[in-house]
Amino acid sequence: MRAEVIEKMKESRASMARLLAIHEENALKLAIEYERRRMHLDRELISKSELREAELALEKTLSQMEQLKRWIIQDDIAITEATMRDELLRLPALAVGGFSETGALVRFNGGGLWSLAEAPKIEKFFAQMFGRALPVTAFGQTTTHDRLRFDHRNAMDVAVHPDSSEGRSLLSYLRQTGIPFIAFKGAMPGASTGAHIHIGQPSARN
Ligand SMILES: [Zn+2]
Known part of the structure; x- marks a missing residue:
């Protein structure tokens, strides 16, 4: 399916x-x-x-x-x-505050306050730091997530490569503020297509 x-x-x-x-x-x-x-x-x-x-x-x-x-x-x-969902589900769960970097995935289980209502803080940080708007590609649930039967209600995707200088600053900001994320370096090794930062907990199994 x-x-x-x-x-x-x-x-x-x-x-x-x-x-x-x-x-x-x-x-x-x-x-x-x-x-x-x-x-x-x-x-x-x-x-x-x-x-x-x-x-x-x-x-x-x-x-x-x-x-x-x-x-x-x-x-x-x-x-x-x-x-990459199956690969993600196979990884051991992280303790609160836990960080892990494996292959194409970087995960952080921040224990801070997170909901989509926190998004403006991240947008402000990014705009001040880089002088451009945070490139959000999905804010909460979209029709694409419905089709995939993904619960993406409390997450947002940002089209920034985790290894770029923008990506690295964003990830360290998220860690400092305790906001959970999963950074994807791309589905295929060596190719950056689809690379992005998912802010929020992983989509729940459903
Ligand atoms: Zn996402």
């Missing part, structure tokens, strides 16, 4: 990647067309609205590409949690 859902997600992820490649090609053509019209406008061969038309077409494709990229990252993260 779960394997079937994972397979379907991998298929949809692959078709999004194909669509993204088509958009990328298209964006290149639209950028060339925009540039061509801009030069024509300079020589007063076309009107401003013709230039604006080309600009809008390019903007639309670029924003569709951004959306696709976000969806692909979300899928990669969910697929990673789903495929």
Whole structure:
């Protein structure tokens, strides 16, 4: 059942990647067309609205590409949690405050206060430290977790590689504040696809 859902997600992820490649090609053509019209406008061969038309077409494709990229990252993260779930369940439980690093997983069973209501504190830390918003890909339960029958109600996923400098600072902040996490370095050795930090307790077995 779960394997079937994972397979379907991998298929949809692959078709999004194909669509993204088509958009990328298209964006290149639209950028060339925009540039061509801009030069024509300079020589007063076309009107401003013709230039604006080309600009809008390019903007639309670029924003569709951004959306696709976000969806692909979300899928990669969910697929990673789903495929590494068994490995995670086989690991010995950690005592409160316990920390462990095994292969592609880093776990911390913080005993501090944690619920999604604490998320703004982490967002603030990250934004002050790195000058950009915390890249949250899943806040609590999502339809993807429903499909996987995962209880993700009290957890959030952040698309930051645990080994990056941002990742390392975030993990040490979470340890200092006693917030539990599981950091995934990617489902496949050597590949960082799906790498992320899951903040909160592991999804309960159901
Ligand atoms: Zn998660």
